[in-house]
Amino acid sequence: xxxxxxxxxxxxxxxxxxxxxxxxxxxxxxxxxxxxxxxxxxxxxxxxxxxxxxxxxxxxxxxxxxxxxxxxxxxxxxxxxxxxxxxxxxxxxxxxxxxxxxxxxxxxxxxxxxxxxxxxxxxxxxxxxxxxxxxxxxxxxxxxxxxxxxxxxxxxxxxxxxxxxxxxxxxxxxxxxxxxxxxxxxxxxxxxxxxxxxxxxxxxxxxxxxxxxxxxxxxxxxxxxxxxxxxxxxxxxxxxxxxxxxxxxxxx
Numbered sequence: 001x002x003x004x005x006x007x008x009x010x011x012x013x014x015x016x017x018x019x020x021x022x023x024x025x026x027x028x029x030x031x032x033x034x035x036x037x038x039x040x041x042x043x044x045x046x047x048x049x050x051x052x053x054x055x056x057x058x059x060x061x062x063x064x065x066x067x068x069x070x071x072x073x074x075x076x077x078x079x080x081x082x083x084x085x086x087x088x089x090x091x092x093x094x095x096x097x098x099x100x101x102x103x104x105x106x107x108x109x110x111x112x113x114x115x116x117x118x119x120x121x122x123x124x125x126x127x128x129x130x131x132x133x134x135x136x137x138x139x140x141x142x143x144x145x146x147x148x149x150x151x152x153x154x155x156x157x158x159x160x161x162x163x164x165x166x167x168x169x170x171x172x173x174x175x176x177x178x179x180x181x182x183x184x185x186x187x188x189x190x191x192x193x194x195x196x197x198x199x200x201x202x203x204x205x206x207x208x209x210x211x212x213x214x215x216x217x218x219x220x221x222x223x224x225x226x227x228x229x230x231x232x233x234x235x236x237x238x239x240x241x242x243x244x245x246x247x248x249x250x251x252x
Contacts, residue, residue, distance in 0.1 A: 005033040005101060005157070006084030010074035012040040014092035015049050017202065020127065021092055022053055022060065030101035035060040036082060038074040038091070041067055072169035072176035079167060087158045087167060089177070093202040094154035095123070100198040104157055107194055114162035115184065115191040118155040120199040130203070136193030142185035146229075147240035149219065151191060153177040155199045163189065170226070175218035182227055215243065 006013060007025060011018060018037075025035050039062060040048050047064055054060040063077060066209075079087070086105065090096065100118070108116050122130045145151070157179075158167060165187055169176045181191065219241055223234040 002032050003086060004084040005086040005088050006082035007033055007035040007088045008075050008078045009037045009047060009092050010040055010071040010251050011037050011091050011092040013042045013044045013046060015044050015046045017093035018050060019053055020095055024096040027098045028101045029099050036080045037080040038063045040074045041065050070173055072171055075169050085161055087160060089156050090154050096223055097198045097201040102207040104194060108159060113192045114159050116157050116188050117151045117191060118194040119196055119198050120152045120155050120201045122203050123200045125204040132196060136195050138193055141192040144236040145185055148244040149178050149241060151181055152201055154201060177221055179222055
């Protein structure tokens with residue numbers, strides 16, 4: 001187990017959190033990785049700060065964009081240059097536990113898995129844990145995922161050699177990850193969960209996750225307008241999604 005992992009990290013005004021994110025990658029017990037950070041024309045001094053953090057680390061590459069194009073297209077830019085057999089996603093405010101890659105890659109290789117995800121804890125803006133854990137389910141088909149969009153994006157890894165379709169994000173401002181999983185699962189793939197907390201997922205005032213109404217509108221748009229499941233099916237899947245979203249928020 002020594003295949004290269006490409007870690008995709010879009011960044012926008014990420015200075016408050018990006019060091020913790022990068023440090024969590026450097027601390028991985030599995031060390032054969034490259035990290036591609038794409039700065040989406042930040043308005044703060046993120047670029048200068050990131051450059052100071054990575055100046056002695058050849059495995060981390062910073063791409064700076066000349067215009068703000070959104071996280072989806074920033075991820076696509078990183079995917080264009082990614083060299084790894086595995087694609088791992090890590091947002092610029094989230095944190096991996098040290099054995100995240102080691103445990104997850106071992107699971108994927110032993111079970112010939114194309115898509116995997118893990119359980120995660122949530123943390124606040126000051127990195128305090130919220131005593132809130134989202135537990136991964138054993139596996140997800142398309143229908144199961146539409147009812148429960150439980151894949152934490154920074155927990156996910158894709159094996160490019162087992163996915164025959166192009167891995168690409170739709171140019172939408174929110175729920176790009178949800179659209180990716182719907183697209184792949186529609187083509188018959190399954191996502192497999194590891195019921196072990198390997199990621200700390202940050203909830204803060206600027207995150208989409210903190211705005212539940214906006215997130216829900218994004219999901220409805222995917223079901224009804226983008227993937228054209230029809231009104232009845234969209235309402236059916238969305239009702240389960242809403243129920244599970246509320247349950248995830250309060251379940252400990």
